[in-house]
Amino acid sequence: MPIPAIEMTDITKIFPGIVANDRIRFEVAEGEIHALLGENGAGKSTLMSILFGLYEPDGGAIRIRGRETQIRSPNDATLLKIGMVHQHFKLVHNFTVTENIVLGMEPRNKWGNLDLRAAEKRVAELSETYGLAADPRARIENITVGMQQRVEILKILYRDADILIFDEPTAVLTPQEIDELLDIFRRLKAEGKTIVFITHKLKEIKAAADRCTVLRRGKYIATVRVDEVDENELAEMIVGRRVNFRIEKRELSPGEVVLGIENLRVIGSKGVPAVRDLSLEVRAGEVAGIAGVDGNGQSELVAAIAGLLPVKAGRVLLKGKDISRESIRRRNVRGMGLVPEDRHKHGLVLDFRLDENFILKSYREAPYSSFLGFLSFPVITKHAETLIEEFDIRAGNGPGTPVKSMSGGNQQKVVIARELDLSPELLIVAQPTRGLDVGAIEYIHRRIVEERDKGRAILLVSFELDEILGLCDRIAVISKGSLVGTVPAAEADERKIGAMMAGVAAHG
Numbered sequence: 042m043p044i045p046a047i048e049m050t051d052i053t054k055i056f057p058g059i060v061a062n063d064r065i066r067f068e069v070a071e072g073e074i075h076a077l078l079g080e081n082g083a084g085k086s087t088l089m090s091i092l093f094g095l096y097e098p099d100g101g102a103i104r105i106r107g108r109e110t111q112i113r114s115p116n117d118a119t120l121l122k123i124g125m126v127h128q129h130f131k132l133v134h135n136f137t138v139t140e141n142i143v144l145g146m147e148p149r150n151k152w153g154n155l156d157l158r159a160a161e162k163r164v165a166e167l168s169e170t171y172g173l174a175a176d177p178r179a180r181i182e183n184i185t186v187g188m189q190q191r192v193e194i195l196k197i198l199y200r201d202a203d204i205l206i207f208d209e210p211t212a213v214l215t216p217q218e219i220d221e222l223l224d225i226f227r228r229l230k231a232e233g234k235t236i237v238f239i240t241h242k243l244k245e246i247k248a249a250a251d252r253c254t255v256l257r258r259g260k261y262i263a264t265v266r267v268d269e270v271d272e273n274e275l276a277e278m279i280v281g282r283r284v285n286f287r288i289e290k291r292e293l294s295p296g297e298v299v300l301g302i303e304n305l306r307v308i309g310s311k312g313v314p315a316v317r318d319l320s321l322e323v324r325a326g327e328v329a330g331i332a333g334v335d336g337n338g339q340s341e342l343v344a345a346i347a348g349l350l351p352v353k354a355g356r357v358l359l360k361g362k363d364i365s366r367e368s369i370r371r372r373n374v375r376g377m378g379l380v381p382e383d384r385h386k387h388g389l390v391l392d393f394r395l396d397e398n399f400i401l402k403s404y405r406e407a408p409y410s411s412f413l414g415f416l417s418f419p420v421i422t423k424h425a426e427t428l429i430e431e432f433d434i435r436a437g438n439g440p441g442t443p444v445k446s447m448s449g450g451n452q453q454k455v456v457i458a459r460e461l462d463l464s465p466e467l468l469i470v471a472q473p474t475r476g477l478d479v480g481a482i483e484y485i486h487r488r489i490v491e492e493r494d495k496g497r498a499i500l501l502v503s504f505e506l507d508e509i510l511g512l513c514d515r516i517a518v519i520s521k522g523s524l525v526g527t528v529p530a531a532e533a534d535e536r537k538i539g540a541m542m543a544g545v546a547a548h549g
């Protein structure tokens with residue numbers, strides 16, 4: 042047997058109130074692509090943070106390339122040629138690609154001056170070798186999120202990493218960028234690198250990984266060869282029960298028009314029209330979906346409906362009433378709910394507690410406020426406990442947990458739980474399941490369908506074609522800010538929608 046690149050045995054890590062890692066075993070062979078799976082809160086990031094020296098384990102042993110080691114800091118990890126690309130990037134935005142990469146280990150010439158030319162050359166070489174297509178002189182603020190991730194990869198390659206750890210690298214990427222990243226993984230492997238990546242997407246695991254390890258609630262479940270299991274078996278290992286990928290829903294019986302969009306024009310951040318002359322209706326009791334390649338006006342459309350961006354021309358109607366110029370709060374009161382794309386910016390107050398985030402929109406009302414305006418804390422706590430239970434939100438300290446200490450997936454559940462609980466007449470959901478595990482996705486899909494069956498109008502924006510096809514009654518495809526066409530879900534399939542996303546109008 043060859044010596045494994047990584048061997049972690051009996052790793053235990055205890056946080057106040059929770060055993061995040063409970064005697065976990067994790068073994069990765071030299072030169073393999075190994076996926077780490079588990080529900081949100083299963084302990085994946087904790088385990089990888091221990092491997093990278095960010096946390097000290099309370100127990101267990103680590104062997105790297107056969108040698109027992111103590112990894113007390115990221116510095117130790119770097120010396121062991123271990124590199125990590127985090128979920129949230131750590132780049133300096135007004136620095137160039139190369140300046141970010143050399144930060145902390147700036148190359149000097151023989152006079153002791155900074156030698157950026159040499160570094161740029163090395164960065165260009167690395168970029169070439171691994172097919173990263175990075176421009177060493179570009180500024181971070183001017184490049185896409187996908188390219189920023191490649192800068193993080195270059196940063197660890199520049200430090201000679203052999204073992205590369207990625208924490209949910211595809212959660213921030215578009216489908217196209219995901220394919221490219223998986224290609225980069227294959228290229229890294231071909232050059233002899235060992236890769237560990239965390240993901241919730243079973244398709245990605247099937248496409249790229251050799252083996253995978255599953256954790257559940259802090260415990261080791263299994264390590265299997267990817268070609269020996271199917272998606273159903275993987276899903277069952279992850280959540281501990283069968284997962285139903287088919288979304289069951291009642292027959293469609295649409296009611297009155299709840300949301301009307303008429304000839305809408307919205308100007309995007311670059312000062313050019315992002316939504317052009319777009320008209321669309323969403324009726325009570327239906328899920329209408331917006332499909333499109335990222336960056337084709339979806340975000341601006343949602344922002345304009347919700348009041349986060351001004352309407353340049355046209356109108357937005359809620360139950361027949363023109364709300365184009367109303368405040369966000371006014372729109373909420375009229376019956377609009379929003380699960381925003383950017384939960385950190387628009388969905389949560391990270392410095393607040395969990396229970397406070399649940400009542401961000403309703404704290405002025407009974408039963409949370411008395412008629413004198415005092416908040417009723419027992420009611421607020423009880424409400425939070427109910428939602429934590431219903432949505433299976435993993436928060437170490439219950440209703441009092443600071444939201445910023447929670448994992449990304451659990452933060453997402455907080456926003457969704459709050460919006461679904463309010464059961465608004467119009468619910469706009471943008472990328473609702475991004476970053477969520479299979480069990481959570483199944484539950485949230487079911488809840489969205491329940492709202493539809495109750496007669497609510499739902500507008501769903503998603504990059505996941507599976508999600509659009511599974512949930513929607515009607516699918517509107519947009520390209521370059523304009524409506525390409527609308528198709529009833531019964532007549533839609535991946536190929537047809539895909540062609541329309543590329544800008545080909547539907548026939549018939």
Ligand SMILES: Nc1ncnc2c1ncn2[C@@H]1O[C@H](COP(=O)(O)OP(=O)(O)O)[C@@H](O)[C@H]1O
Nearest residue numbers: 056059061081082083084085086087435437448
């Ligand atoms: N720094 C921390 N302080 C307290 N609890 C934490 C901390 N980091 C993680 N946890 C808790 O440990 C558990 C595992 O978290 P994590 O490793 O982030 O899960 P995953 O990455 O699988 O979603 C969760 O319940 C989480 O709330």
Ligand SMILES: [Mg+2]
Nearest residue numbers: 085086087448
């Ligand atoms: Mg994590």
